[in-house]
Amino acid sequence: MELDVKATSDPDIDPFGVAKLAAHQVAERTGVPHHDVAVILGSGWLAAADRMGDVATEIPVTDLVGFPAPSVAGHAGALRSIAAGPKRILAFLGRVHMYEGHSPAAVVHAVRTAVMAGCRIIVLTNAAGGINREYSVGQAVLIADHINLTGQSPLRGPTPPAPFDVRFVDMTTAYSRRLRDAARLVDPSLAEGVYASFPGPQFETPAEVRMAAQLGADLAGMSTVLETIAARHLGAEVLACSLVTNMAAGLEPGEINHEEVLTVGRQSAEHVGGLLAEMIGRL
Numbered sequence: 001m002e003l004d005v006k007a008t009s010d011p012d013i014d015p016f017g018v019a020k021l022a023a024h025q026v027a028e029r030t031g032v033p034h035h036d037v038a039v040i041l042g043s044g045w046l047a048a049a050d051r052m053g054d055v056a057t058e059i060p061v062t063d064l065v066g067f068p069a070p071s072v073a074g075h076a077g078a079l080r081s082i083a084a085g086p087k088r089i090l091a092f093l094g095r096v097h098m099y100e101g102h103s104p105a106a107v108v109h110a111v112r113t114a115v116m117a118g119c120r121i122i123v124l125t126n127a128a129g130g131i132n133r134e135y136s137v138g139q140a141v142l143i144a145d146h147i148n149l150t151g152q153s154p155l156r157g158p159t160p161p162a163p164f165d166v167r168f169v170d171m172t173t174a175y176s177r178r179l180r181d182a183a184r185l186v187d188p189s190l191a192e193g194v195y196a197s198f199p200g201p202q203f204e205t206p207a208e209v210r211m212a213a214q215l216g217a218d219l220a221g222m223s224t225v226l227e228t229i230a231a232r233h234l235g236a237e238v239l240a241c242s243l244v245t246n247m248a249a250g251l252e253p254g255e256i257n258h259e260e261v262l263t264v265g266r267q268s269a270e271h272v273g274g275l276l277a278e279m280i281g282r283l
């Protein structure tokens with residue numbers, strides 16, 4: 001019997017084919033052939049989903065091909081189709097990370113699915129440790145650039161199929177200036193920073209934080225960069241925003257834990273959620 005690899009549901013084997021199939025399922029399940037903006041809500045950002053508009057449909061991501069269930073507290077694993085005025089938003093409530101044992105292809109599957117479902121704008125949110133001493137806990141910071149310390153890329157592997165067969169993706173303007181300017185119309189005080197992505201799941205050592213600071217990083221996190229690379233490869237614009245849930249290791253006395261990250265997320269949810277919802281309304 002011949003093995004039909006195209007019949008796979010594994011994004012590692014056929015990442016673009018599986019994303020296309022998942023996008024088709026999204027259209028079918030939501031009854032919406034074309035979504036405009038996708039939002040991926042990381043730790044601490046879930047409340048934002050309730051502020052973005054009228055929820056038309058909610059489905060567990062595991063109903064869609066190629067999506068593993070998230071295993072991290074604070075990541076719900078649902079997909080909402082939201083009507084916000086004339087725009088249709090696809091909101092992923094939670095993401096999966098490489099530190100859960102997932103491949104780069106699995107980590108970026110939501111982004112690829114969203115782009116193939118029509119989204120030309122991808123909004124990525126996350127929780128991060130503040131490296132820049134001017135930041136304070138609870139603050140939202142726009143990501144202006146990143147340093148990929150994961151050593152991974154979702155583009156590693158065979159040449160992607162046409163029309164996505166460009167490997168050498170330009171990252172000069174990975175985080176759209178236009179979208180950052182639009183976000184600042186909502187909140188002119190929003191700071192911008194460079195996000196360094198560590199592999200995790202352990203938090204950084206103080207020495208690693210000092211290293212990242214010397215490299216020019218303002219924020220430390222464990223997500224986002226692979227998703228940005230995948231979005232740029234498919235030609236979508238990226239807006240990314242970190243919620244500073246703690247100061248990075250060694251900057252303040254005491255230890256860091258995930259509960260603290262979630263607690264700060266919950267405390268800031270109303271404010272940052274409203275901010276995000278308003279930003280998206282204006283994109």
Ligand code: HPA
Nearest residue numbers: 127128129220221222248
């Ligand atoms: N480091 C990495 N990721 C994080 C942190 C941190 O300090 N806080 C929240 N996510």
